[in-house]
Amino acid sequence: MVNAVTAAEPALAAIRDFTIADNPSSFLAVSEGNSYFTLPGRPGVIVYRPTGRFLVQFGGPFAPPDSYRELLRAFLEFAEERGVTVVGVQLQRADAEIYAEFGFTVNQIGASWARSLGDFSLHGTRFMQLRNKVSRSFRAGLTVVETADESWFPKLREIDEVWLRGKGEHAKPLEYLVGQYGDHMQPHRRMFIGMIDGAPVGYISYSPVFGSRAGWMHDLSRRQPSRVPGIMEAINVTAIERFRSEGVAWLHFGFTPFSGLHAEYELPCHDPGFRLLMGLLWEHGEAVYPAQTQLAYKDKWAPDLTIPEYVGFQRAASVAGFTHIFRAAGAL
Amino acid sequence: MSTEPVTDVGTALGRVVEMFGALCADPDNLDLAQDADRTLADLNRLLADQPTPA
Numbered sequence: 001m002v003n004a005v006t007a008a009e010p011a012l013a014a015i016r017d018f019t020i021a022d023n024p025s026s027f028l029a030v031s032e033g034n035s036y037f038t039l040p041g042r043p044g045v046i047v048y049r050p051t052g053r054f055l056v057q058f059g060g061p062f063a064p065p066d067s068y069r070e071l072l073r074a075f076l077e078f079a080e081e082r083g084v085t086v087v088g089v090q091l092q093r094a095d096a097e098i099y100a101e102f103g104f105t106v107n108q109i110g111a112s113w114a115r116s117l118g119d120f121s122l123h124g125t126r127f128m129q130l131r132n133k134v135s136r137s138f139r140a141g142l143t144v145v146e147t148a149d150e151s152w153f154p155k156l157r158e159i160d161e162v163w164l165r166g167k168g169e170h171a172k173p174l175e176y177l178v179g180q181y182g183d184h185m186q187p188h189r190r191m192f193i194g195m196i197d198g199a200p201v202g203y204i205s206y207s208p209v210f211g212s213r214a215g216w217m218h219d220l221s222r223r224q225p226s227r228v229p230g231i232m233e234a235i236n237v238t239a240i241e242r243f244r245s246e247g248v249a250w251l252h253f254g255f256t257p258f259s260g261l262h263a264e265y266e267l268p269c270h271d272p273g274f275r276l277l278m279g280l281l282w283e284h285g286e287a288v289y290p291a292q293t294q295l296a297y298k299d300k301w302a303p304d305l306t307i308p309e310y311v312g313f314q315r316a317a318s319v320a321g322f323t324h325i326f327r328a329a330g331a332l
Numbered sequence: 333m334s335t336e337p338v339t340d341v342g343t344a345l346g347r348v349v350e351m352f353g354a355l356c357a358d359p360d361n362l363d364l365a366q367d368a369d370r371t372l373a374d375l376n377r378l379l380a381d382q383p384t385p386a
């Protein structure tokens with residue numbers, strides 16, 4: 001029986017080595033709870049979670065060009081043998097075009113956002129509010145540390161619990177499409193913690209991003225409810241300064257569903273009705289996912305790269321398939 | 333939920349959202365899933381019937 005650590009190691013190697021799709025969220029592939037599909041003797045891995053009648057795949061195959069289609073074809077056969085349907089989420093453009101070749105209906109489902117760090121600074125009126133918030137938090141006694149000391153993590157879990165309780169009685173923590181910390185992959189991440197009077201008040205976990213826009217992704221982040229503004233912003237400013245000093249080229253902010261939708265990003269095989277649904281969920285879908293609120297935080301940092309991401313339905317676009325993405329993410 | 337045929341895109345889109353919500357509460361309900369996907373197909377038929385802008 002393969003345990004989680006053993007199963008995830010080939011996935012880690014795959015996301016590091018096979019980066020043609022440049023999926024900025026690829027580190028989610030190694031999260032606990034994922035299932036993996038591979039072909040004996042062939043490079044690459046497919047990441048998925050079974051939910052009901054679906055296999056919800058994260059990204060496209062993390063594979064080199066000479067095994068990508070073979071792996072996908074075998075995965076579709078695997079699904080057919082089990083009488084289930086594949087739905088892919090957070091496909092990158094390169095993935096989306098191949099999935100269209102395979103007869104998938106592919107629609108833009110949102111975008112990932114990123115900021116180049118080479119010439120990034122907080123100078124100017126664009127960042128005045130941000131600078132003020134950060135200053136206020138430091139004046140209130142906030143300090144920010146980067147730490148690999150996991151003895152802090154129980155305190156961070158307390159922050160998580162308070163945050164989750166604030167979301168409502170029936171709120172559940174999301175998974176699969178959100179980051180983790182404190183697992184066997186922790187050595188590959190970076191944790192920045194904001195402290196006041198020696199106690200954690202917030203944190204941001206950064207996950208590695210591989211490929212042509214390598215860098216770090218602003219991943220899981222939480223803070224205590226506080227009268228002190230700017231805690232998250234101050235943590236991120238500290239991290240940015242550290243990254244820039246190391247010559248890191250990109251800070252990624254990850255995927256926001258229903259954001260960055262543009263007609264020119266759609267493939268010819270897209271479903272027009274599903275496209276309307278995505279637009280509606282951007283405008284009015286805060287109960288489904290608070291996309292505008294989430295993007296507003298990312299927009300504070302003036303992201304200069306929008307990366308459209310796609311959902312792939314094995315045949316026609318499917319409300320059921322879309323629903324099972326939420327189910328796989330623990331939202332139902 | 334209404335079963336009357338819809339003739340405008342807004343109502344059809346609303347039906348899709350309605351079915352998405354119902355399916356979220358009962359994701360393994362095969363009949364509901366088929367109904368949900370049918371509402372999306374209805375929406376697409378209406379969109380296909382829309383006159384193309386000049």
